[in-house]
Amino acid sequence: ETGVTQTPRHLVMGMTNKKSLKCEQHLGHNAMYWYKQSAKKPLELMFVYSLEERVENNSVPSRFSPECPNSSHLFLHLHTLQPEDSALYLCASSQGSWGNEQFFGPGTRLTVL
Amino acid sequence: AQKITQTQPGMFVQEKEAVTLDCTYDTSDPSYGLFWYKQPSSGEMIFLIYQGSYDQQNATEGRYSLNFQKARKSANLVISASQLGDSAMYFCAMRELTGNQFYFGTGTSLTVIP
Numbered sequence: 001e002t003g004v005t006q007t008p009r010h011l012v013m014g015m016t017n018k019k020s021l022k023c024e025q026h027l028g029h030n031a032m033y034w035y036k037q038s039a040k041k042p043l044e045l046m047f048v049y050s051l052e053e054r055v056e057n058n059s060v061p062s063r064f065s066p067e068c069p070n071s072s073h074l075f076l077h078l079h080t081l082q083p084e085d086s087a088l089y090l091c092a093s094s095q096g097s098w099g100n101e102q103f104f105g106p107g108t109r110l111t112v113l
Numbered sequence: 114a115q116k117i118t119q120t121q122p123g124m125f126v127q128e129k130e131a132v133t134l135d136c137t138y139d140t141s142d143p144s145y146g147l148f149w150y151k152q153p154s155s156g157e158m159i160f161l162i163y164q165g166s167y168d169q170q171n172a173t174e175g176r177y178s179l180n181f182q183k184a185r186k187s188a189n190l191v192i193s194a195s196q197l198g199d200s201a202m203y204f205c206a207m208r209e210l211t212g213n214q215f216y217f218g219t220g221t222s223l224t225v226i227p
Binding site for chain 1: 163206212
């Protein structure tokens, strides 16, 4: 595997379910990100981890809980979501310098019923 | 204030023609990077091109070039010889010296017409 991978690619869940999104990067980067992309809305930054420490939390509801056990893995734990949380969730990684681009995973399309 | 502004929600271009997608940015950091990404309908964000704030020359990557005008704070993407596969959303982004955050614009939807 190369680059940034995300699983699952598609997820349908009820409002009472608990699920987790997984992201893995094989690039040796030291920063990882979760973004939410809703239809016809800009990309919204949710969380940033740098060297496994959370450095950004952009007022995300507590029903989204991130976890970064090491520099290669990032999880987004979901519980009691709302239908408006249905979106594309993108994971990205980068090296910690302003001159380095982000590499994105293919995303997880989440539908909350 | 918006860090990244993309004023063209949608653009059309004839196949084989060139197209310019606009991007302006706002920062007081002297050191920053500017990036363009392509997002096809499949959803994956694909990195296209990078311009550093200290770069003297415009960046080029194949059919992509970045028209960097520092004094005007603009970083327009030029796609030459458009192909049908170029139809996608295009996002401009910036990363400043301080912090890990990338700031994204609202995107431009490009449609290439045969």
